[in-house]
Amino acid sequence: MSIDVNMAEIAQLFIEESLEGLDIMESGLLNLDLGAADPETMNSIFRAAHSIKGGGATFGFTEISEFAHHVETLLDEMRQGQRAVTREGVDLMLQSVDCIREMIAGLADGTIDTTRSAELEVELAKMLGEVEPAVSLQDEVLTASSGGSAPNDPQTVEHRVWAIRFEPLPKIFKSCNDPLRMFRELQSLGDLEVHAQGVDELDFEQLDPEECHLNWTLEFQGKVSREQLEEIFAWVLDECELSIEPLALEAEIDADDLKRTDRVPAESPEPVAKVSVPKAVSKKPAVKSVVSTHENTSIRVNIDKVDALINLVGELVITQSMLSRFSGDFDFTQLEGLREGLNQLSRNTRDIQESVLGIRMLPMSFAFSRFPRLVRDTGHALGKKVELRLVGENTELDKTVLEKIGDPLVHLVRNSLDHGLETPEQRVAAGKPETGVLELNAYHEGGNIVIEVIDDGAGINKDKVLSKARESGLVGPDEQLSDEQINNLIFRAGFSTVDQVSDLSGRGVGMDVVRRNISDLGGNVSLTSESGVGSKFTIRLPLTLAILDGQLVRVGKESYIISLVSIVETIQTSAEKVSEIAGQSEVFRLRDEYLPILRLHDLFDVPADSDEIADGLLVVAEANGQRVGIFVDDLQEQQQVVIKSLEANFRQMQGISGATILGDGRIALILDVQGLIQMFHEKTGQVPVLPAVTA
Amino acid sequence: MKQRVLAVDDSASIRSLVNYVLGRAGFEVVLAEDGQEALDYAQQNTVDIVLTDINMPNLDGIGLIKGLRELPTYKYVPLLVLTTESGTDKKMEGKAAGATGWIVKPFDPVQLVSTVEKVLA
Numbered sequence: 149m150s151i152d153v154n155m156a157e158i159a160q161l162f163i164e165e166s167l168e169g170l171d172i173m174e175s176g177l178l179n180l181d182l183g184a185a186d187p188e189t190m191n192s193i194f195r196a197a198h199s200i201k202g203g204g205a206t207f208g209f210t211e212i213s214e215f216a217h218h219v220e221t222l223l224d225e226m227r228q229g230q231r232a233v234t235r236e237g238v239d240l241m242l243q244s245v246d247c248i249r250e251m252i253a254g255l256a257d258g259t260i261d262t263t264r265s266a267e268l269e270v271e272l273a274k275m276l277g278e279v280e281p282a283v284s285l286q287d288e289v290l291t292a293s294s295g296g297s298a299p300n301d302p303q304t305v306e307h308r309v310w311a312i313r314f315e316p317l318p319k320i321f322k323s324c325n326d327p328l329r330m331f332r333e334l335q336s337l338g339d340l341e342v343h344a345q346g347v348d349e350l351d352f353e354q355l356d357p358e359e360c361h362l363n364w365t366l367e368f369q370g371k372v373s374r375e376q377l378e379e380i381f382a383w384v385l386d387e388c389e390l391s392i393e394p395l396a397l398e399a400e401i402d403a404d405d406l407k408r409t410d411r412v413p414a415e416s417p418e419p420v421a422k423v424s425v426p427k428a429v430s431k432k433p434a435v436k437s438v439v440s441t442h443e444n445t446s447i448r449v450n451i452d453k454v455d456a457l458i459n460l461v462g463e464l465v466i467t468q469s470m471l472s473r474f475s476g477d478f479d480f481t482q483l484e485g486l487r488e489g490l491n492q493l494s495r496n497t498r499d500i501q502e503s504v505l506g507i508r509m510l511p512m513s514f515a516f517s518r519f520p521r522l523v524r525d526t527g528h529a530l531g532k533k534v535e536l537r538l539v540g541e542n543t544e545l546d547k548t549v550l551e552k553i554g555d556p557l558v559h560l561v562r563n564s565l566d567h568g569l570e571t572p573e574q575r576v577a578a579g580k581p582e583t584g585v586l587e588l589n590a591y592h593e594g595g596n597i598v599i600e601v602i603d604d605g606a607g608i609n610k611d612k613v614l615s616k617a618r619e620s621g622l623v624g625p626d627e628q629l630s631d632e633q634i635n636n637l638i639f640r641a642g643f644s645t646v647d648q649v650s651d652l653s654g655r656g657v658g659m660d661v662v663r664r665n666i667s668d669l670g671g672n673v674s675l676t677s678e679s680g681v682g683s684k685f686t687i688r689l690p691l692t693l694a695i696l697d698g699q700l701v702r703v704g705k706e707s708y709i710i711s712l713v714s715i716v717e718t719i720q721t722s723a724e725k726v727s728e729i730a731g732q733s734e735v736f737r738l739r740d741e742y743l744p745i746l747r748l749h750d751l752f753d754v755p756a757d758s759d760e761i762a763d764g765l766l767v768v769a770e771a772n773g774q775r776v777g778i779f780v781d782d783l784q785e786q787q788q789v790v791i792k793s794l795e796a797n798f799r800q801m802q803g804i805s806g807a808t809i810l811g812d813g814r815i816a817l818i819l820d821v822q823g824l825i826q827m828f829h830e831k832t833g834q835v836p837v838l839p840a841v842t843a
Numbered sequence: 844m845k846q847r848v849l850a851v852d853d854s855a856s857i858r859s860l861v862n863y864v865l866g867r868a869g870f871e872v873v874l875a876e877d878g879q880e881a882l883d884y885a886q887q888n889t890v891d892i893v894l895t896d897i898n899m900p901n902l903d904g905i906g907l908i909k910g911l912r913e914l915p916t917y918k919y920v921p922l923l924v925l926t927t928e929s930g931t932d933k934k935m936e937g938k939a940a941g942a943t944g945w946i947v948k949p950f951d952p953v954q955l956v957s958t959v960e961k962v963l964a
Contacts, residue, residue, distance in 0.1 A: 155860075158860050
């Protein structure tokens with residue numbers, strides 16, 4: 149049983165590896181220059197197909213292996229330059245990649261649908277110039293194993309005497325083949341008599357011990373096929389003269405017996421002969437049941453990262469032993485040493501923390517890899533010519549964030565392709581190159597990752613957006629908006645400029661969902677656009693969900709944490725700059741803007757040091773394109789805090805995204821600025837202020 | 844003393860399979876991802892047998908075999924090629940480079956063990 153479970157786990161590894169291999173194939177195929185394919189790319193595509201074929205057969209996924217075999221054959225011809233790399237070829241390969249992916253997905257629920265693969269096999273065979281698909285591996289084995297009964301027929305198993313003449317070349321030892329091994333193997337199959345020749349001629353004075361100077365005549369008696377005997381010498385056929393002749397038939401074998409041994413050579417006493425029989429069919433059920441429960445829970449970590457971590461732990465141990473010296477009889481002369489030890493401990497802790505978080509980090513290319521295909525297909529469907537540029541693929545990001553950013557990114561890219569980029573005709577008319585450029589750019593900035601989706605399309609049609617917004621009542625008829633405010637309108641729920649729902653976007657899932665998904669990850673998204681020049685979506689995300697760069701603020705005796713990402717600036721203002729609106733809420737003037745003041749002590753009902761604006765500070769924070777000034781008593785230090793979920797221990801609270809434990813053991817709540825703004829509006833009954841200017 | 848097998852394959856699943864199967868059969872298994880990694884290891888260490896894939900990045904199986912045979916300590920170490928190529932071309936190319944023999948993938952775990960044991964007997 150344990151064998152099966154382990155095999156199943158290894159098979160799961162094969163599945164993960166194959167999916168990676170398919171990604172390599174896909175991106176390789178998309179990067180191929182037709183006509184002048186880069187040999188290294190071709191090789192890596194080929195290797196991936198080759199591994200899927202080999203692994204598939206080894207783990208008993210015959211359908212996948214057989215299909216991959218056809219793909220591999222075509223790729224091999226392309227790789228060897230026997231076949232030109234054509235668009236049709238690449239398209240067919242891409243379809244095959246999809247097909248293998250589906251088959252692998254099918255493994256999870258145990259149903260491999262071979263309809264599509266069968267169709268593609270016909271296509272592949274056509275391209276390979278074959279009339280019908282090549283015989284499958286299993287067929288090959290079956291055809292090969294049905295044989296007649298003549299003594300010289302390789303398959304016939306009869307009890308008889310064989311005369312074997314074996315004359316190895318002197319160099320046979322150089323490949324590390326030992327005639328004795330072959331004799332032993334023969335012995336295990338039946339009775340063997342060995343006659344060595346050449347002993348008399350040996351000149352021990354001049355003998356080269358690294359060469360073989362003897363040859364043999366063997367008389368073997370046993371119930372074996374010629375093939376089994378030949379198999380024993382298979383490795384040295386190029387290093388010897390060999391003849392195997394049947395002498396006499398010892399006894400007739402009954403027909404049933406013959407049939408059985410014949411079909412299943414692997415069950416014969418010494419199974420060297422049929423190493424290639426795929427026996428894995430019986431393994432399948434075990435594999436399948438495990439596949440469904442083991443989905444994507446593992447993570448592959450570069451060994452360097454693990455080594456670095458082990459090193460750091462080593463450092464920690466050194467620090468520990470250094471500090472333990474003080475645990476006995478401590479006196480103040482040792483204070484300097486203790487302080488040094490503690491400094492080292494804090495350095496170790498920081499390094500280990502960074503390093504451990506690094507293990508969860510994956511390069512952006514995991515999220516980017518699907519776009520070449522998506523852009524190619526979508527561009528094709530829309531009749532637009534698009535060049536995709538991927539920048540910063542090696543920028544690393546937390547695995548969870550990476551997985552969750554995929555869908556919003558796809559949405560933004562589709563949106564840019566659909567609404568941003570123009571058709572070739574429109575572009576030419578506007579004096580632009582026919583081919584539009586879509587750029588995905590990822591880079592680190594502070595403790596954040598920034599992902600940009602940039603197109604050189606028509607940009608946002610501000611008039612159209614504004615009139616749509618007025619139609620749907622999002623904006624009052626006389627309200628004047630800045631460009632940025634207009635740009636931000638497209639993130640509002642219920643907003644769409646599309647007159648007719650297109651195939652790709654504008655089907656209900658709007659940009660508001662994109663914004664919500666991103667803010668669920670603790671990030672934000674903004675848009676800048678210039679008419680006729682293009683648009684740029686900028687997504688800003690924390691590198692990880694487990695740790696947050698926070699600013700501690702104090703209200704009375706309570707400390708709260710505001711994520712540094714959401715803080716724009718902190719100011720001290722005076723009562724003159726504050727005005728009240730309709731006796732309900734206060735606003736203050738910050739340069740050209742009026743921002744509402746959100747009094748934390750009112751909202752959470754905790755006593756503050758003072759109600760006077762001038763006595764405290766206003767933390768200008770932004771969420772979802774809205775800005776507010778959060779009134780607090782004081783700023784405390786900035787620090788990285790580990791986020792403890794409130795939901796897991798208590799329940800979800802509006803305006804609070806979690807809690808953390810401070811150095812002195814107190815608990816501080818982490819503020820969710822977006823939630824706070826909502827709470828504030830609900831409390832004051834004020835309509836949410838329009839998106840403010842985003843820098 | 845456990846006999847040490849150096850298994851070289853660019854596919855992680857094949858590596859774990861070989862590792863698992865031979866490990867259970869009582870061998871000490873050392874794994875390498877490609878020919879270069881294997882050759883680097885071999886320059887510092889000795890093993891009792893080498894199993895290698897053919898198609899690998901950096902240094903392929905043929906290159907590895909040639910490199911190993913040049914090392915004095917590997918002159919008489921059995922080198923087996925793990926290959927999906929059932930055609931004779933690759934086998935002969937391997938032999939010409941100095942391989943002892945081959946095991947055709949897909950291999951059955953039991954047969955893998957018995958072949959390795961036979962060669963080391």
